[in-house]
Amino acid sequence: MQFQQLAYFVAVADARHFTRAAEAVHVSQPSLSQQIGALEKELGAPLFSRARGNIALTDAGEALLPLARRILADADTARHEVLELAQLRRGRVRLGATPSLCTGLLPDALRDFHGRHPGVRLLLDEGGSHDLVRRLARGALDLALVVLPLPSPSPALTTVELFQEDLVAVSAADAPAPRSPLRIADLEGRPMVMFRHGYDLRDLTLAACRAAGFEPYCTVEGGEMDAVLGFVRAGLGIGVVPAMVAARAGAELRVTPLARPGLRRTVALAHRSDVAPPRAARALQEVLLAAARQAVTSSGLRPPGAGP
């Protein structure tokens, strides 16, 4: 059974005439006869009763006709669906991002993308950089917002740097203000609120403290971004978060810049190198790049590759 045979069958059923049906499907009459014959042979039953001048469906033909129409319609639907995917009227992007980036850049950028392509579903995968890289390589993600350097550098991934972002210290507005700008060394012995494992911010902060010669004292650790900000707000300790996140966190938080050289992270967009991302993913990539440029000019972020 083949699609063409079904199409020929439907054409004959509609025209009730082999020669005219052959014209309708743009093949010669013998070709059509042969294919109808092949279909009948395969199914083991005649589909038409060939009376002179009166081609009629047999019972087998009448049973097959609605199914044939439905199969052909489904095949047509399949072609159109895939076409619409290519035209970005439908589709799906699987975007991975580290938790801290989900809070900062993404909300506005995704709103923008959704406005441009309302038919495209956005599947956000929030996870640590290590997981994101693995999922990218496995084809489980189309794009990922990651923090450089990648925990497990892979030549199979292409990264495009978006911006550099300063980290700042946050503390409760009603607690004694720390010195400003705050040096990393000033954090020694001060109660701190620390993210859970998997956050690149956790690794960055711990590494900076250890480089300064001490192990930080954490009153609470293990929270997500919102929880950490809440604990800081409650006066449980000092947190180290991206400036962009701190700016959105509200008036109950005191934001204290870090003394030079400070802490800084490079945010990049990553995708697999070996295959081109789907159309919708490329479109999202463009939107994210534009959002990053916008953020650099309006939100005081540093352009990618800028010095300390």
Next chain:
Amino acid sequence: MQFQQLAYFVAVADARHFTRAAEAVHVSQPSLSQQIGALEKELGAPLFSRARGNIALTDAGEALLPLARRILADADTARHEVLELAQLRRGRVRLGATPSLCTGLLPDALRDFHGRHPGVRLLLDEGGSHDLVRRLARGALDLALVVLPLPSPSPALTTVELFQEDLVAVSAADAPAPRSPLRIADLEGRPMVMFRHGYDLRDLTLAACRAAGFEPYCTVEGGEMDAVLGFVRAGLGIGVVPAMVAARAGAELRVTPLARPGLRRTVALAHRSDVAPPRAARALQEVLLAAARQAVTSSGLRPPGAGP
């Protein structure tokens, strides 16, 4: 797009592995890869993201998968439906019959057939012999119960004689009884009830009267079988009907045999010679032949080919 390509696609989507999918569909791995590639090229979008050890569906692949499954299931359904037709678990027989035969032989025979093959629809086409023959030749009927000789003999039709049936005169039970047995000549000048055009009984009766040298006097003409019996019952005249019909007509009718040679008609089963009837039609044919044999022995009909 081809059924095999869709089957291969579903196999890969299920196995998430090209080599194992190839084994599952019993082709070599390169053949499967090539067909998937051809499908992707035709649809204009990749269906799988080929990551080492992790074959995943793209958005286009996820859009296609449910449709592919449905198409394949429909194709399977089509094959089974046609198979069931061949096995007489479903099907359709289009049976034509002259009106007088619908009343006599058919009810019991069709009940028997329906009991044996409850899934087979019976489409009865009641009409004159001329129409029936034309519809048979056109393929609009599978079988027809006709009265011989055929009005327009056609070499394209095969007929099997079922039985010969005597005609009898019927009159109202409360009217004066005609002589018994009744000669055709006795009908001259007697009020008669005549069938409408198209009934073979009408032609038979008129021809017999004319052969006897008179034109019958009809008080009512144009009715169907039930109407004619009703008119006779009401005393409007004498009717000439098959013995089998008269026997079923109830006690309000007086049945008078016709004097020798009497009137007799040969009932036959006809079908097209050039193509074998569908399976269900052959089954009905057998049932009708058995019913005819049964009627010959139990109802006093004459076997086919019997002399006058």
Next chain:
DNA sequence: TCGTGTCCATAGCCGCTGTCTATGGCGGCC
């Protein structure tokens, strides 16, 4: 009754395509 036309089936040929085996290329793993 005999052409003539219409219509579907068949025959024969050809090019496309789907299948195979063999091989290449590329990561992952020991």
Next chain:
DNA sequence: GGCCGCCATAGACAGCGGCTATGGACACGA
């Protein structure tokens, strides 16, 4: 670093679907 697993590619071959030409059967009209 060598081996293995896995998918893609190359080339050969057979099968099949397409075409033109022709056959056979019926309908119609002269």
